[in-house]
Amino acid sequence: MEMSELRALLTPAGLELLDGTGEVGSTAEAAAAVSRLRAAGHSPDLVSAVVGQAHLRAKAAAKFGPFAARMLFTRAGLEQATRLGVAARHAQRLRSAGMTAVADLGCGIGGDALAFAGAGLDVLAVDADEVTAAIAAYNLAPFGDSVTVRHDTAEDALGEPRPGRAVWMDPARRTSGHSETRRVAADDYSPSLDWAFGVAARQPTGIKLGPAHDRDALPDDAETQWISADGSVVELVVWTRELARDGVRRSALLIRGDRSHELTAAADAEDAPVRDLGAFLHEPDGAVIRARLIGDVARSLDAGMLDPRIAYLTSDTALTSPFVQSFRVRDVLPMNTKGINAALKANGIGRLEIKKRGVDVDPAAFRRTLTLKGDAEATLILVRIGDRRRAILADRVSAAD
Structure with a gap:
């Protein structure tokens, strides 16, 4: 989404038009909606924004359920966003560790920040992309003063450590135009992984990475947790300091609907012996x-x-x-x-x-x-x-x- 489209959308008339457009789930439905809205005299920027958002809302229901119907998205932000059920478990871990606030650095469209705020944490949500930060501000507006959204870099926004405040990071490179997100080499993330791991060594931190991330490049003293949702491995989280559990260095968390199962260990498990195929x-x-x-x-x-x-x-x-x-x-x-x-x-x-x-x-x-x-x-x-x-x-x- 371009800023001109977002400005056209973020007006009472634009948002009312979006809410009245309904679900746009297919290319044919998108084409029909564009024709209908243009015939009604709406501007090209507004029509593009409304139809694009209606389509993204339909796709977002898989991650955000009924909340998707009042949210805004970029395509890249939706692809990268944490599923709400997974984000809720991240928030629960922060609360269980005694955290009262979190700096969400690289917040995207605000998926994790929604769960953090919903769990009662004070949230500083930061994104280096202006359009993405504006969309996060819209999505997080219902939480009022408990959430501050800032268009800034992670490095400039973090500041000094504060008692009771955790750090959450989702380092990635977002391509221009907000059309896609791709995971990149360890030295080409934003913020860089060297900086992120340096912060994590000093402050209680959760770092979300792709599940196939090089294990040899992970901190030795952190808890590493691989998470699958409904059968698909969706992310790896590196937890440090107060957010890492005593005696746990490896974790597999399986989420199925509203249930979860977890397997933890102090290290990689030794493989079982080979045996002939049984029943x-x-x-x-x-x-x-x-x-x-x-x-x-x-x-x-x-x-x-x-x-x-x-x-x-x-x-x-x-x-x-x-x-x-x-x-x-x-x-x-x-x-x-x-x-x-x-x-x-x-x-x-x-x-x-x-x-x-x-x-x-x-x-x-x-x-x-x-x-x-x-x-x-x-x-x-x-x-x-x-x-x-x-x-x-x-x-x-x-x-x-």
């Missing part, structure tokens, strides 16, 4: 894999590694865990379409989920080689075990709550 196959959640806590999960299930290089576990028991997706093994086949098709036909399988690990296969292309007829469903797991490629036909087992 069940278990796929650890991505956060467990990133946190390198697979061994702890394996021991909790009395399971072993299927292969030392593959993040699958196996056992003979039907025990389930919130930290894995479990599958009951039906059959183990060589990875060739003739044998697999014969098994699919014999079992009347017409709906098939395909998963793969350790094999160079495109699941979509592989599916086109299969014949699916019948009312039954199953999962086909393509995997390397030792030096052999295998196809495991299996059924999902309901996860533990």
Whole structure:
């Protein structure tokens, strides 16, 4: 969004027009809305802003639920924003650590700041981009004097440490035009990671990073927490000083709807021994894999590694865990379409989920080689075990709550 569009939108008439436009979920709906609003005599800048925001609000419902209907966004800001359910848990950690205020440096459109303010913290929200800071100010306006929004750099806005105040950072590079956000090399973040980690060494800090961030580049004395939401690993948070829990250096936090499950450890877990494929196959959640806590999960299930290089576990028991997706093994086949098709036909399988690990296969292309007829469903797991490629036909087992 350009500043001219934002100025056109941030008027009583502009906001009323946005609220009356309704949901714009598709390209066809966007085109129809543009034609309708232009025919009504509205300016190009206002029409562009209104239709763009109506479309972003529709997309934002997945992260912000009903709150999205009164918020403003940039595309980059929405892509980077923390889901509200995840942000609420960040806020809870700050409150549990005795914090009363937080400096949110690189606040974006204000996703985390919304949760911080909602938890009763005084918030200083800072963003170096003028349009993004203005949108954050709009989104955070309902909290009144408890939130201050500033257009500034993180380095200039932070100031001296204050008792009871935490720091929250989401370092990233935002491209011009507010059209996309990409994660970049460690020395090319804004603010730089060297500066961010320096602040974190002196003040209680949470730093949000991409879940694939280089583990060797993380501070040794921090708590590192990988978070997955509804099955997708969404972020890595580095917690320091009062915000890091005693004895915890690795954490995998799984959020499913309004429930959460967490696995913590003082260090990376030692892998479990390799064992032959049993009656069940278990796929650890991505956060467990990133946190390198697979061994702890394996021991909790009395399971072993299927292969030392593959993040699958196996056992003979039907025990389930919130930290894995479990599958009951039906059959183990060589990875060739003739044998697999014969098994699919014999079992009347017409709906098939395909998963793969350790094999160079495109699941979509592989599916086109299969014949699916019948009312039954199953999962086909393509995997390397030792030096052999295998196809495991299996059924999902309901996860533990």
